[in-house]
Amino acid sequence: MLLLLFGPPAVGKMTVGRAVAARSRFRLFHNHMTIEPLLETFGYGTPPFEVLNAEFRRRVLEEAAAHDVDLLLTLVWALDHPEDVAGIESYVEIFDGDVAFVELRADLGTRLERNRTEHRLLHKASKRDVAWSDGNLREMEDRWVMTSQDGPQRAAELLARHPHLVLDTTGRTAQESADRILEWVDQGS
Incomplete structure (x- = not known):
């Protein structure tokens, strides 16, 4: 099974994913497991970064599915970006x-407050330039639809075909x- 944990930057995907994996059969594959090594080598958003990031993630998913590994994947999903939706459909x-x-x-x-936590900065080198990271978070907020609340039809239809839980992490550990x-x-999603 693939449990896809998505939401905007700094919403708690990696931290919540670790907590789920520690107490369940799911293995965590968080998005920065591919981002960080590629970032250092190629730079964020460059053509080789984009190609390899997509290929690495796809191969991990293929191997997990082939070997019956229950996987928890975290990522930011731009629901209004056709390429992102196509990528999720392929997963x-x-x-x-x-x-x-x-x-x-x-x-x-x-x-924005969570964007500066010690845990986040420890595990995500790309976030250590906090001024850049805050700016990137705000830019993504302005540029993309990252929640299903106002999501476009194609993403809404995909979510409607599968179990979908919406969880506000504000004020929750x-x-x-x-x-x-x-x-x-456990309830069958």
């Missing part, structure tokens, strides 16, 4: 539709969020 195909979506939400102020997610998964 669903890899797992033959055995996919559930968990959407994390938090207000911008909370996310990672453990509380993980408990809610695992309860939902």
Whole structure:
């Protein structure tokens, strides 16, 4: 099974994902596991970065599906970006539709505060330039639709075909969020 944990930057995807993985059968594959090594070598958003990031993620998903590894994948998904939607659709195909979506939400102020936490900066070298990271977070907020609340039709249709939990992480610990997610998964999503 693929449990796809998505939401805007600094909403808590990696932290919640770690809490879920620590208490369940899911193995965590968070988005920065491919971003960080490629960033250092090629630079963010360059053509080789984009190609390899997509290929690495796809191969990990293919191997997990082929070997019955229950995988928890975290990522930022621009629901209004056709290439992002196509990528998510391809992930669903890899797992033959055995996919559930968990959407994390938090207000911008909370996310900007979380953008500076020691845990985030420790595990995501690309976020250590906090001024750049805050600016990037704000730019993404302005540029893309990253929650299903106002998501475009194609993304809404994809989410409607699969179990989809929306969880506000504001005021919740990672453990509380993980408990809610695992309860939902155990109930058959």
